[in-house]
Amino acid sequence: MAGPKRAAAFAEESAEVEVLYANLSKMKSLTKKIQSSMSRLETSGKTVEEAIGPIYGNTQRLQTTNANIDRVIMAIDRIREPLDMRNREEQVLRSNPQTIGLNEYIASIDRTRQALGDLKQSNLRSNQQAISELNGLLGVGSRQLEDVFQNTLRDGVAPVEPLHFITKNIDFPRISSNKTTHLRTINAHASSTPSEAAQSDPRGTSTAKIYAEVRGQYITSSLQNMAAACLATARKQNPSTATVYKRGDNAIGMYAAGIKGMFIAEYDNICPVFDREEWGQVLSMTCQGALKAFAVTLRDLDRHIKDNITSDCFLAYEIIEVVSNTAMEIESKTGEMKVEVADALKPIRETAKSSLSALLTDVRNRVQQMTQLPADGAAIPLTSEMMTRLQTMTGFLIPLSSILTSLGKGGWSAPGPASSSTSIPTLKSFDVGADGRKLFADYASDTIHTLLSNLEARSQALQRGKGVQGVFLANNVAIIERMIRSSELGPLLEPAQPKIEAWRVKATKHYMTTWNEVSAYLLDVQYTNRGPRPPSTGTAVDSAAFVKALSSKEKDTMKEKFRSFNASFDEMVAKHKTYKMEKEVKTSLARDVQRFIEPLYSRHWDRYHEIDKGRGKYVKYDKTQLNAVLTNLG
Template sequence: MAVQRRGPLAEEAAEVEVLYANLEKLKSLSKKIQGSMSRLEVSGRTVQDAIGPVYGNTQRLQVMNTNVDRVLEAIERAREPLDMTKREERILRSRPERIGLADYMSSIDRTNQALRELKSTNLRSNQQAISELSSLLSVGTQSLEDVFRELCRRDSQPIEPLGYIMKGSEFPRLAQQKTAQLRTINAQIYNYTSQMSPGELTPSAKVYAQERGQYVTLSLSNLAQASLSTARKVAGQDGNAIYKQGSNGAGSYASGMQGMYTAEYDNICQIFSREEWGQVLSNTCQSSLAVFGNTLRDLDAHIKSNLITDCYLAYEIIEVVSNTSFRLEERTGELKHAMSEALRPVRETAKSSLAILLSDIRSRIQQLSSLPIDGSAVPITSEVMQRLQTMTSYLPPLTSIMRSLGDGGWSAPNNSTSTSSIPTVKSFDVGADGKQLFSHYSNDTIETLLSNLESRAKSMLRGKSVQGVFLANNIALIERMIRSSELQPLLGSSEKLATWRKKSSQLYTDAWGEISKLLLDVINTKNSRPPSMGQGVNSADVLKALNSKEKDAIKEKFRSFNVSFDELVAKHKSYKMEPEVRRMLGREVQMYIEPLYGRFWERYHEVDKGKGKYVKYDKGQLSSILASLS
């Protein structure tokens, strides 16, 4: 048992010994490693002490190298515009046609971008490059302007507007392809000039306004000349002839302007930006508007020299120009003010014409050396009414200037330009009824005519009867010309004319008033008053109650009546009366004389016992004669 136990223990002891032996080896190895680590640490410290300064220098060199690279890069960037300038200069100093318009504008874009970048650096060293690029950009832009000008000029040969007006055709516009090219070039120039001179008209817009403005002016020149030539009085022409509506070329001139301005506006809208439209159009039309203003001033001088006959030309010009300016304003939003300013002289002359026409009536009547002894109407009456008839064809412009004058504002004897433009309270009544204003002016014209004719008749015609006939004839002519024209709905039944008609009738019947006194019965017998008029009146019985002296007085009345009546009838028949005047005055006399004579005859016709020595006419005969007066 002891031997068996000792066997396993011996094995375990042997293993323990082996482990102890290994442990000793490990300890020895650890000591060696520790010694090596100590030596390595000493060596590392020695290396660190030696390499540390070298490593620091290396880091500084790396930073310096980085900075040098950055400087070199900045130098390269600074040199790049200079190198780019040489490249772009070769392009921009060539013609765009050679390079190609697209490539040429791309070069301008690159140059413009480079210029912006240089300006943003604010480096003094870049000033020379900035100057060179700016100069180069100006060269390129000028070349684009030249191309723009040439494109505009190719389709700017003057045209004859009258042909388009007569045919009712649209005025020519630039082709779509052309406007596309011009739009591209303008956009390029606009991008450059917008930073160089903001708020001003771009060079391309100036070029367009110049080239197309000259085209418009030359195209309209014939119409301007035609307006003046058709206004002049030609040799052999009746200098007193009233201007005939539409005979002057001003209407065609205005139509031509509207057509050409509208066409240019459509072109401008296709080429320029929205904010440029109005300014470019105004500049394009500036030259032709100046010619238009000069033409209207020349026409105004002609109108002033022939105001009585050609004031209607002023009214026509006001109408056509005003309508044209309103249509252009509606279409383009421009030019209304410019055209109104050009129209101002003609408008002021038209305003003054209303008072001058009234003054002309007064002066012409006062200059009459004689009046018709037969009481017929004078030519000035028909001439004045013809004026009013003609004016109805110009109601829109006339009512416009009448509103500006105010109701009755035409009555001033000297309505000059210097005062007519001064506003009055009445002139602000823009809502006034234009037709009513014209009616008032027409009534004032007729009143001026008749009052002056009446005054002249009283001083030049002897006898109220012929004065009455004279007035009645002129009134009849006035009423006839009103009824037969557009004056009828405007004037209608004039109370003033009715008053004048009554006055003329009164003047005429006053001459018959003398013989009416012969027919008035104021004789009474001693025994009784003579019976009044009635069915039972017996002339013989009436006469029996009269003494011889009273009978002689009756005989004298009959005799005087016969003489005066025959003279008045003869005068009546000798007067030249308008048919309506003869009817009116004939009825007035008949209604006035016939009842008086009938009463007188019934009471006293037996005074000559039917012999006809004193009683020349019985009631029937006198009634027939009076009826024949109508």
């Protein structure tokens, strides 16, 4: 059984191997065929590649050429576009903006400006002609808008009368908000940016110059009557009289108020129309004409003040105060114009500084030119006039403080004070502090000393006798003291009081020297080698004993002394009554005479009145009678 089974299995495996060999033979034959096919395919591919390659290369070059053609067409279109746009916008921009409509006109300018910017960025040489034409077209549009800007500014505007607004305390008129909005829109599109305008023209944009011209004429025309009023009120109705100027007599206050009101109003007009960085420049340009007219007016007033320096120097002080305050107030509202306004003050400020020395010179000259003085010792009008000046000055302490500070202590004594480097006021320069008050006190003290020292010298030359000289000096000192006490000079000149008192003492001393002759007759001659005088009885002096102790010659001498005293005393009393004295001088000198003479006479009378035994032959006055006479001197 086993044998047949193995034979059958072997036969089956042999059959499978034969099948495998048969398949392998087929695979080898197929592989050969495939290899042959691959060889033929490779040869065919090379042939195809060689045939198709040139065609593919030509196709790529054709695509590149097509792309270049498209770009050329697009460039041509871009070149044609500005020309087409120019033709469209030119019709608008060469028309009247009011006819086209301002918004449409401005939109056309914006489109043209945008197109111009695009062309400049393209850097195409072919665009240069278009750029030039569009620039010209924008220039036309800007000029058209500038005309509208100018017409809008001028529409319905006429010069105003500043006095109306000042006296009623109402604001000066402003441009309406609708119009300023309109002007700002035009300004923004009519001109280049401020930075570009500054590079091309440092004076500002065209619209700024138009604004300055139109509004500047309006301001200048409105203020011209105020300038004329200043000159008219400065003229003296009677040139032969040197009437002292009083605050407010001139229209300079109104003129300055008009300038302040109009400049501040104009600044409020400028701000909504122009950019922030342009405000100051446009305001300065706009107000330039009015400031020139103001400076001319101040120069005319300065000439008038110089011609009438002693009476109208106070006008110079008022102008300095008013204009300086105006400059600071304008600056506080606008941040501008302080320097420009203050610069107009330079001539008058220098005149005001020189006026202080001129007033001192005037006092000296007027005293030295006197050919006679009052014979009765009366005060001269110059003293009251000079003190009135000082009193008037106290009303101008603010500007005087600034002037005196710039001169420095004693600087007013120089004939020609040096010009200050600047006339720009500051808050500190208008602060009347301790320094300003002290400098004024020093100046007033120098003025008083100049007057009194020159009066004393002139009195010694023209008036005979110490008596009249003393009365004359005392009278003038009394008027000075009285006018100090009755005015603002009192507290200011308190430090100078000792100097004034010294002059009063000197005047009294001059006068009292004339009474020395009278007193000489009341003095005894004591002989130390003689025995003692007879004692007095009780507390009273025993005149009889004194007289008895005299020798016959001494008695005759004493009688002569009484007669000489009587004559001299009566003469001095009579002369005293001929003098014209101020009330306080009369009282003071009478008191001084009484204090000097009465004690001497009382002592002399107590000792020697018995020389004529009560007959009154030699002793004319008893103590009571002499007291009455001396008391009546006051």
